[in-house]
Amino acid sequence: MLLISRFVAHSIMSKTGNYIVVGDTGFDFELVVTSLVQVILHTDARTIRGFEALVDREWIQAGHPFYDRCKHQIIANKTNSTDVTNETESPVFLLFLDCVWQMMQFNPTSFEFNELFLQCLVHHAYFSEFGTFIGNNAQHREEFKIPIETTSIWSYINQNDILSQFINRLYDPVGKDTGSYVCWPPVLPQHIEIWQELYFGQSISSIEIKRKIQNEAIIKYHSAKNLNLKLQKLVKNLEQELSITNGVNQ
Secondary structure: OHHHHHHHHHHHHHOOOOOOOOOOOOOOHHHHHHHHHHHHHOHHHHOHHHHHHHHHHHHHHOOOOHHHHHOOHHHHHHHOOOOOOOOOOOOHHHHHHHHHHHHHHHOOOOOOEOHHHHHHHHHHHHOOOOOOOOOOOHHHHHHOOHHHHOOOHHHHHOOHHHHHHHEOOOOOOOOOOOOOOOOOOOOOHHHOOOOHHHHOOOOHHHHHHHHHHHHHHHHHHHHHHHHHHHHHHHHHHHHHHHHHHHHHHO
16 A cells, blocks of 8 residues: 555656546555555645544545444444445555554654554544544434534544644654655565554553653754754854855955
């Protein structure tokens, strides 16, 4: 998926033509590609609210069948139907979030959100007290009064005390104002990692160690960044002095 998404994104940047992404498996994998292309090309899609808007627009409002793909038992119990079978289950949304996580490992300063944000979305896509990911489409959600009887996960995430947990402290919004900064995904096999925190779980001690390492990396990163700015300013001043000296000598 990452390789295909990179190819499509590069083709769009190169303006070699218009592309229509079509899938023939029936499991919406083309949606993963088109969503990843937006994450690659658009800086805003790598911010928290921009990513929320992408998921809401491309997956929820466009009618990705979360009910079928994630086999939501809440609605299945209400309908007493057997139309949801193993043949319709597919972790398509999880695949998309995993690909985003791979990009985050490869580009640690390019995303405003951290992996806890992605884990939160994975959890609520399958087991949620919110209605955002319940149902196949808007009609399905209206039929079971989901907008009335439940609240949106975005209203929960965007609370200041909750949102602060999902901030990537390494985030460096290069190109945020122009939206021109491209974030290329990893495509080589040696660059692909297993999302152990999600698939295997992690002990509290392991999480604390990881956070300590991250905090130390953040301190070093900002220290190096400040030093770089000072050196750039020093070089600029020296260039100005040299220019003045050359003018006087002439």
